[in-house]
Amino acid sequence: MFKADLIDRAAQFRSADEDPTRNLSACPTLVLNADYTPLSYYPLSIWPWQTAIKAIFLDRVDVVASYEREVHSPSLDMKLPSVIALKQYVKPSEFPAFTRFNVFLRDRFTCQYCGSPSHLTFDHVVPRRLGGKTTWENIITACAPCNMKKGGRTPKQARMSLMLEPIRPTSWQLQQHGRGFPPNYLHETWRDWLYWDIELEE
Numbered sequence: 001m002f003k004a005d006l007i008d009r010a011a012q013f014r015s016a017d018e019d020p021t022r023n024l025s026a027c028p029t030l031v032l033n034a035d036y037t038p039l040s041y042y043p044l045s046i047w048p049w050q051t052a053i054k055a056i057f058l059d060r061v062d063v064v065a066s067y068e069r070e071v072h073s074p075s076l077d078m079k080l081p082s083v084i085a086l087k088q089y090v091k092p093s094e095f096p097a098f099t100r101f102n103v104f105l106r107d108r109f110t111c112q113y114c115g116s117p118s119h120l121t122f123d124h125v126v127p128r129r130l131g132g133k134t135t136w137e138n139i140i141t142a143c144a145p146c147n148m149k150k151g152g153r154t155p156k157q158a159r160m161s162l163m164l165e166p167i168r169p170t171s172w173q174l175q176q177h178g179r180g181f182p183p184n185y186l187h188e189t190w191r192d193w194l195y196w197d198i199e200l201e202e
């Protein structure tokens with residue numbers, strides 16, 4: 001069968017539930033690399049179930065675990081995949097993306113001036129008007145009061161000191177920090193595959 005036909009077939013899948021958007025949207029698929037490690041931790045590598053089913057039909061992934069929930073097409077019933085693994089190994093990137101979330105994660109969700117975990121914002125250590133760039137090395141997590149207090153000055157001018165020098169973290173470093181901040185939602189079938197499972201530590 002041609003790929004296009006397979007994709008059409010994936011699109012034909014319909015839930016047995018009356019309101020599939022409501023019920024099925026809560027069935028994301030955890031995507032593992034070919035070595036059964038998560039493709040990425042931040043953001044966690046999850047796909048909508050529709051994408052996962054297409055990948056199954058295209059023979060690009062193996063199903064590792066499934067939800068109880070089924071979807072139906074005219075010719076096939078299928079349980080929604082909860083964990084899949086890529087057949088072809090993807091080399092993980094050494095450095096994480098420079099995103100707001102990852103800056104917070106590098107700084108462990110605390111203000112780098114006073115340590116507060118509340119009202120977090122971002123601060124250019126060297127202000128933009130003084131040539132400060134928007135980079136890992138010049139952006140830090142700062143609470144709103146510290147950000148206000150510092151204003152458009154350097155830390156030295158404002159007589160404020162940083163808890164840690166901002167660096168570009170490696171994916172491994174960020175992953176270590178991530179253990180302290182697990183995602184809000186983890187399906188039971190995912191736990192075996194996620195590194196931060198607290199029960200497996202010690």
Ligand SMILES: [Zn+2]
Nearest residue numbers: 111114143146
């Ligand atoms: Zn602060």
